[in-house]
Amino acid sequence: AQKITQTQPGMFVQEKEAVTLDCTYDTSDPSYGLFWYKQPSSGEMIFLIYQGSYDQQNATEGRYSLNFQKARKSANLVISASQLGDSAMYFCAAFTSYGKLTFGQGTILTVHP
Amino acid sequence: GAGVSQSPRYKVAKRGQDVALRCDPISGHVSLFWYQQALGQGPEFLTYFQNEAQLDKSGLPSDRFFAERPEGSVSTLKIQRTQQEDSAVYLCASSITTGGSSPLHFGNGTRLTVT
Numbered sequence: 001a002q003k004i005t006q007t008q009p010g011m012f013v014q015e016k017e018a019v020t021l022d023c024t025y026d027t028s029d030p031s032y033g034l035f036w037y038k039q040p041s042s043g044e045m046i047f048l049i050y051q052g053s054y055d056q057q058n059a060t061e062g063r064y065s066l067n068f069q070k071a072r073k074s075a076n077l078v079i080s081a082s083q084l085g086d087s088a089m090y091f092c093a094a095f096t097s098y099g100k101l102t103f104g105q106g107t108i109l110t111v112h113p
Numbered sequence: 114g115a116g117v118s119q120s121p122r123y124k125v126a127k128r129g130q131d132v133a134l135r136c137d138p139i140s141g142h143v144s145l146f147w148y149q150q151a152l153g154q155g156p157e158f159l160t161y162f163q164n165e166a167q168l169d170k171s172g173l174p175s176d177r178f179f180a181e182r183p184e185g186s187v188s189t190l191k192i193q194r195t196q197q198e199d200s201a202v203y204l205c206a207s208s209i210t211t212g213g214s215s216p217l218h219f220g221n222g223t224r225l226t227v228t
Contacts, residue, residue: 033214045206045219047217101146101217103157
């Protein structure tokens with residue numbers, strides 16, 4: 001079984017600053033993948049970034065990067081140059097062999113002007 | 114279609130009524146998932162289809178929950194004799210592969226309120 005832990009219920013950041021959202025995972029699978037999703041108040045789940053367990057480099061997608069530390073089983077999301085539109089709930093998730101995602105409890109990010 | 118479509122967007126049911134929630138996945142997507150999301154929580158897995166085959170239904174909370182995908186495209190999640198604890202957002206997601214390296218694409222969900 002997989003478990004995803006997001007220890008920060010809420011985070012605040014000033015506009016244009018960088019913020020790190022924490023995620024640790026627990027899996028016995030040798031091959032796994034990690035995802036981050038954004039869920040605005042409208043409710044849609046928006047895919048942000050993916051990291052495979054065998055990827056040598058940390059994933060980056062525009063202002064999003066994933067700080068992947070395999071030995072520590074952490075996959076923190078870094079958002080650079082925060083924007084007001086980044087205010088949302090953020091979920092870390094891991095997949096099993098057929099693609100089923102297990103989600104963490106989420107972190108609410110609030111960006112202040 | 115361009116994305117995963119779910120209907121209805123909102124559903125209010127009286128306790129004891131049956132409801133049916135529909136999901137239209139992205140055309141050609143092999144994998145289809147249903148998740149249940151309580152307010153302020155992360156989505157919880159309900160069931161998984163690979164084409165028309167339901168390969169995992171371990172997350173369905175009771176035998177009142179039933180899902181089908183008879184032709185490998187549209188899926189329906191049915192809840193019989195709804196209870197107040199069934200109130201949640203029900204999310205459908207699809208993926209082009211079965212391996213898990215491609216992201217799940219989610220619909221906007223159906224918010225079910227049982228009164």
